[in-house]
Amino acid sequence: MPSTSPSGSFDFERLTVRGVSRHYGRQRALSRVSLVAGAGEIIGLLGPNGAGKSTLLGVLATLIAPSRGRVLYGDRPARELGAALRRRLGYLSHDLQLYPELTAGENLEFFARLYGDTRPAERVAAALLQAHLTDRAGDRVSGFSRGMRQRLALERSLLHGPRLVLLDEPFTGLDERSVGDFVDRLRGLRAAGCIVLLATHDLDIVDGLLDRAVVLRAGRTVPLGDAGGSLRERYRAAVADDVTARSLRRGTARTPGGSVGGRSELPGDDWRARTPSDA
Amino acid sequence: MREVLRVAWLVLRKDIRVESRSREVLYTTTFFATSCVLVFSFAFVRSGRPVEGAESGIVWVALAYAGQLALGRAFERELHHDALRGLLLAPVERGAIFAGKLLGIVLLMALVEVVVVFFVALFFSTPFFAHPFLFVGLLAAGTIGFAGVGALFAAMLARAQSRAVLLPVLLYPITVPVLIAGVNGTLALIQADPNLDLARFWLALILFFDAVFLTLAFWTFEPLMTE
Amino acid sequence: MTRMTGRWSIVRLAVAAVMFAVAPLLIAQAPYEATMGLVAKIVYFHVPVWFMMFLAIFVCGISSGIYLFRERPAADRLAVSAAELAVLFGAMGLTTGPLWARVSWGAWWVWDVRLTLALILEMTFVAYLLLRKYGGPGSDKLSAGLALFGMFNVPIVYVSVNVWRTLHPSTTVVPTLGASMAGPFWWCVLAFLALFLVMLEGRRRLADQEAELDRLRLAYDEEY
Amino acid sequence: MPAMSLRNRDRGGGRPRRALPAALALALAALLAGATPAWAAAQPEPVNEFVPIDELPEEDRLPAAPFLITAYSIVWILAFGYFWLLSRRQADVERDLAELARRRPVPDDDDDPLEAA
Structure with a gap:
């Protein structure tokens, strides 16, 4: 791929x-x-x-x-x-990054073109097939179940290989x-x-x-x-x-007053953090 | 450069299609702008006659408020399903994405302006179109300037808390010159003896503002959007 | 916080204090400006305050730009300090300005170009502080962007307000001050500059220490 | 370890000295804030043979002195207030730093080998 x-x-x-x-x-x-x-x-x-x-x-x-x-x-x-x-890089985020107002096909086509593919038709068709959504290509994502969106979003993140x-x-x-x-x-x-x-x-x-x-x-x-x-x-x-x-x-x-590593704790004992002006 | 235009056009086309499907932001913003015009007309009309020159103020303030509303809502939607990060992940010049979003908002505000100007002209019978080219030029340049700075701040505030209240707090001090130039440029056009030279000066000032702040916005979009 | 910076800031503080002590003496002897009378004496504080505000805005804008494009946290700390001083000196200007206006033009507020510009810039940098305080994580970069925009906005606002409305005697009021007036005037400018530098250095050191505190707290979390 | 504790004692001792510049600033500022207006008021009443203030009608002209004094004292109060605010925040940070140091030893993060380039 x-x-x-x-x-x-x-x-x-x-x-x-x-x-x-x-x-x-x-x-x-x-x-x-x-x-x-x-x-x-x-x-x-x-x-x-x-x-x-x-x-x-x-x-x-x-x-x-x-x-x-x-x-x-x-x-x-x-x-x-x-x-x-x-x-x-392919990133499938928790919120799926899909546009509910657009159809499944339009979503895939937009991202394919965004990734530089000027004739995305064939690539979009393959992705829809993979997501078993070929028959729903023309429907808006807002009407999809979570599972369908998840599959579509996965294909979207894998479009550009x-x-x-x-x-x-x-x-x-x-x-x-x-x-x-x-x-x-x-x-x-x-x-x-x-x-x-x-x-x-x-x-x-x-x-x-x-x-x-x-x-x-x-x-x-x-x-x-x-x-x-x-x-x-x-x-x-x-x-x-x-x-x-x-x-x-x-x-x-x-532990209050407890010694660190066995030594009695002096105020600021062995604090080695440097002052900002030297940092 | 061709790549930037291609990506910007792609993002714009997507925004137009998304907006045309729901038309939510368009209707709410236009209605809001009209109600602004109504409220202002009650404020500025005394015994039937509007206060001299109030019309240009009403147009520009209604435009500014509607623009601010549209900006907030447009980026709220992008944030809702994390789409903005989806765009930032694309292997493209990120300024091009900013340009695409900006053009989408300018187009939206243009539609709102048509309605606002219509109603103000109707209520106050103002000769907006005595000098159509200058007037439309002022509106267009002003919208681009206002939306340019606004789109950057809205995108940048997308991940900040209390962003709805912070957007105007940041936006108006920076876009004051656009409002001053817009109002006074329009005023110079619609007053009894229109002063075209003054109007041209104000138009030139807005164009200068646009040039400075669009390049600045295009340039700082990348560092501002990386967390 | 080493002893060395401690002593250096005391020296600078003393210089600023001495200059302020002498300022009123010089101002008193300066002849009255012909048309304004005694009230013109406010100019000895009112105008240097502008200079410091613009200087603060300039420092904040440049260091914000560096922070944005070079990602150096030290530049951001300087920007915060400068932004606070811009708001402080802006507040000074916006309180002494109306006092001068009330006496010389009979109104508390006049849409004079510099007063209006100062008001807009004050709002911009108050917005900067608001954003930094309420913007949540990541708001430091956003406020740096705003500061950069604010700095580029200064000339445009000045021109637009100037053409829009100006009552103030043209900006050449400063150079027309007679030689005898210029002396104390520039003395005050230097006094304010000393004050500005002391405050900037103090606030920047505070910001460094706060960053150090955060670093220590995080180091502690990571350890335990 | 003695060298270390010596340095700490020095720092421990250092704290009051660090507060000194802030205290000094407050004292000086207070002195000057008080002195300037008092001194300005003691001025001889300005004899005004110059051209009277322009276009303002006679009864509208205000005595300038109180405005001058208010302007000076406002500037001083703001400057003084900011110094005070700074020293208060400085004290808070120093208290937190010392308290953080006292509570537990903390690794020095700077020797992290994989420090970002």
């Missing part, structure tokens, strides 16, 4: 995320997230709501600039690549059959050499599908043990370990 894009001048085989943090004022959305993804891999981003999954996808889609850390597409950062990189596919909660509102189709579609992308990142809650659906999974909690990555058992069990174990680890660390630091 990716190789057939119209002007695939820039392409990459590997995505590297190194120590990415993102803060909004005082809230911390992401804290030192690192991961590497290669072509032909499906990586799961697991975690509760507000754990930073959508923020991470936003950063990878170059919509959000990281406050710290770097993201490398191949071996080059997004800042250098600009539009050429966006041609290789992206290398990196970012999916934010793709299974919400899908019935049994659509989930099966969706999983087959993802397997097809993997076979075509795409890098797929999938943020989801539905652990059971993706259990067999993911090559690797990353657990996010309050913006931080949590190690996921690869001991046996289902994904759900491993996820629950990982979260439990994380809870104990954090309270341990937080506990020692907060």
Whole structure:
């Protein structure tokens, strides 16, 4: 799929995320997230709501600039690549980015032309077929069910044959059959050499599908043990370990008057933060 | 440059089609502008005769309020299903997207203006079309200037809190020259002995404003839209 | 906060204070401007305040541009400081202006070109502060955009207001001040400049410290 | 560790000194705010053989002195107020910084190897 894009001048085989943090004022959305993804891999981003999954996808889609850390597409950062990189990105956001007033065909045609395809008819027809919406091409999206919109939005984000596919909660509102189709579609992308990142809650659906999974909690990555058992069990174990680890660390630091690392606590003891004028 | 025009036309065509399907913003804004005209006419008409020169003020203020409403609503809709980020993701010059959105709003405001000018001319029997070219030129340049700055601020405020109240707070101090020039240019046209040179001066001033602020908006759209 | 900057700001503060102490003495001896009488003495404060407001707007606009296009947070902190000073000196101008107008033209407010320009710019930069306070996350970039627009707007507003209505003696009032008046006038301008620089530096250091505080809080969150 | 604590003590000691410039500013400003109007009022009544103020009718002309004094004091009150506001916010930030430092040691983030380019 990716190789057939119209002007695939820039392409990459590997995505590297190194120590990415993102803060909004005082809230911390992401804290030192690192991961590497290669072509032909499906990586799961697991975690509760507000754990930073959508923020991470936003950063990878170059919509959000990281406050710290770097993201490398191949071996080059997004800042250098600009539009050429966006041609290789597909992003299915939680809100689907479709125009309800336009018909399914018009939506696909608009985005195909926006991505530079001057005769999109054939590409739009193929996408409609893939989404099983060929008979509904002329109907407005406002009349569609959530599942139909989801399928249409997925095809829209794959129209231009992206290398990196970012999916934010793709299974919400899908019935049994659509989930099966969706999983087959993802397997097809993997076979075509795409890098797929999938943020989801539905652990059971993706259990067999993911090559690797990353657990996010309050913006931080949590190690996921690869001991046996289902994904759900491993996820629950990982979260439990994380809870104990954090309270341990937080506990020692907060006990009033308690010594840190055995030394009596002096006011401002070994505070090494530098004053702004030297920073 | 051809690519920018192509993308801008694409976004404009999409906006026209979306708006023509629901016509929500068009109807609400036009009705709002007409009610502004009514309210102002009650304020400025004494014993049957309007206060001298009030008509041009009414047209431009009704235009400004309607424009502000249309700007807020247009970007609210884009935000609703995250479509704006969908556009920003496209591998195109982001200023072109701004240009497309701007032209859509200018077109919308033009339709509103036709209705407003009609009603003001009707209620106050003002000779707007004594010098049609200058008058239409003033309106067009003023709309482009107002919508240009407005579209950038509306897009930029799309992700800010309390954006509905912040848009006018930001918009009017910056677009004061357009309103001054517009009102006084129209006044120079519709007064007893129209002063064409003054009207041309005001038109030139608005065009200068447009040139400065459209390039500035086109240029800062990219940094302002990246979070 | 090292000792060095502490001492330097004391020196500057002393300079500003001394200049202000001397200002009234010089103003008193200056001969009365022929037509205005004593009230003209307000000019010694009223006009330098404009200069500082425009200087603040210029500093805020340029550093906002740098922040937008070069993404340097230090420039944004300078822009915030300058914006606050623009509002402060604008407020000074908009209070002393009407006082002068009341006596010399018999009305509290006259649509004089500079008063109106100052009013519009004051509104622009109050909008800047409002946006920064209520805009939520990301509003720092948005306010930088507004400051840039505000700066470019100054000449256009000036021309449009000027043609629209002007009562004020033409802008050449400053140069026509007699030599004996110019002395104290420029002294006051320097006094206000010293005051402006002290305030700017103080506010900028405060902004740096607040940024440092945020950084420490975030570092703490990340650690624990 | 002694070198470290020495530096802290120095900083701890530094706090009152940092408040000094703010206090100095307030004192000076207060002095001048008070002095200028009092001094201006003591001026000899201006003998006015110059051309009377133009086009204003006689009874409308206002004594200029009170306006002059109000204008000066407004400028001073605003400047003084802003200094006071600055020093108050400065004190808050310093209190938070010190309190944050006291509560727990915090890693110095700057040696983060993956610092953004």
